Amino acid sequence: VTITPLGASVSVTAPTRAVAPRILGEIRLVTGRSRHLRIAVLVALVVVLPLTITSSVWLSVLALAGISAIVVIGLNVLTGYAGQISLGQAVFVGVGSYTAAYLGDRHGLPMPVWLLGTAAVGAVVGAVVGPIALRVRGPYLIFVSLALLAIGQWVFSDWTSFTNGSTGEPAFLKTSIGPVNFAALKIGSRVYSAAGLCLLIWLIVLICLWLASNVDRSRVGRAMRAVRGNEAAASAAGISLGRTKISAFAVSAAMAAVAGALLAAQTQYVSPGSFDLSTSLTYLVVLMLGGSGTRLGPIIGALAVGALQQGLTDVGPSLPFIAANGSQGSFTVAQLTQAVLGLVLVGVLAFQPRGLAALWTVVGRLRRRAQPGPLRSPAESENAGARP
């Protein structure tokens, strides 16, 4: 008995061969058009939203959410795709901030240089950390990230010639590409400063999103998901665990570093206190809340966490047990925020491990079930429902 591969036997059947391309073509056209539409809407939102928001508070919320979205898009590649948990992401952000301050402020280099420079430095640092992380797996990777945090704190606060120690390093960065200066964006007669920077940040969010979804679609991305699923099986299928994990670390560290550079440009100041364990945990909250391993999860999570933080800042002072000075027996708003974020992390992991992005797919599934397309067989709708 010879075993014919299923695909081969199907492709020789005449009716299938005639029909299949047409069905496939139509399906691809439909999803393609809706994807183009979605991308167009996303781009339009990114351009319009910063320029229409007038409240400077919410503009800064949006900008900071964009920065954390960039970090988390990178973290998503590492954790969501490749399955490597990292509590050390804040260190990569710090490396980016200090590198940007060094290149852009001390040496006054233009934006393309400090932006690409930090990405390169971040990728190198990530690729150096990768091999150490290769030595351990699963929960034990936490050790390596804790080590990274401690060593990062030491370097940031004690390498004074480069980081200016605990006093902090000023970071007045140039933000223009060619004739366009994002920190003083001229459209018609109006000049946008904070909004321009916010726009720049969100354009880079889009670029990172595009890069990450290309990684996801490519051979590298499939290798990452295989490694996440089962390392032994992935290795047996010819995937190099080392190369896959190191590239995941390099990509995520490069994106974190770029976010750090933008953070420096936004706050114009870098200090070692902003890159500690609680910052790293906030990025994990964003990832888990948005939906680990999904494409839009990081953005949804970053916006949700940013809005939550600002909401608590607004509402907090009027709540009971909240005091500005943080005396005994009362929370400060910062402490309240930290506690709430911790609760969100626990709640999401315990009750909705697939995050907010999963709610989106639930809605999509209901819609598909409500209007079954003429080309969709029952089996196919079942499959569509099961798809993550």
Place this chain on the structure above:
Amino acid sequence: VSTFLQLTVSGLSAGFLYALIALGFVVILKSTRVMNLFQAGFVLLAGYLAYQFHVAWHIPFVFTVFLCMAAMGLLGVVIEWSIISRMRGGFDSAVLVTAGLLTVLSPVVSAIWSDDTRQIDDPWGLRTVKVGGVVISEANLWVVGLSLAALAVFFAVFQLSSVGIAMRAVASDVVAARAQGIRPRMVVRMSWAAGGLLGGLAGVMASTAVGGGAQPSLSQFALGSLAGLIIGGIGSPTGAVLGSLLVGLVQEYAIGYAPASLGGAFPSALPYLVLLVVLLVRPTGLFGGVQVRAA
């Protein structure tokens, strides 16, 4: 030379405390394979409870120790029962949940007791013993003695008793353990209780003896014990103890001898540097272990 001996004594005392904390990590890790970062929360909370019981409510210190241990043991069981046992996400998300719980606890502790250090009057007695020019405080002796006692109890239970054997059985294969009539849920719950008890004891000792008072940095201190744990080898409790002693010594010597040009944060980063070197050279830890693998 006497400086060296003095540093050795305080290093060993810190090392035994690290070992006690590390043991709390190990006992849960061994039977459930969950890396319980909230162990640092047990230490932090027990430190503050020791202040509350002993200083604010004037409960005798012996009872304070037992009360803190019991409270943390109970908290461990509650966490396991209410959250960890209900999760389906696997070990990695359990780790993140414990990290999340730690993030919730630290601001709550700061809100209740404020960020200031809460001094606990020296309950161990301020007497010091002088041995050949080296001053040893009785508190240090208590730390070493109690840690050794706790370690002895741990090894006796873990290696010899039926509970310990059940824990190891559940750790290696849940299905096989169940087939032998072991109830994994009970075993897991007991190991969380044991982790809480050890964390409670360590917390009281950390807030009274070594650090001087209950303070927010106790959780950082507790997480520092992870370095010794992995340096020794995760799979081996003996290794964890030896690794912790090594970390305690190395840290004290760094405080005593490291040049100032290396910076003030160097002693706290040093254990982690040693950790990274050990991982690169000998990924199974210095005393062997499972679960770790060369790439």
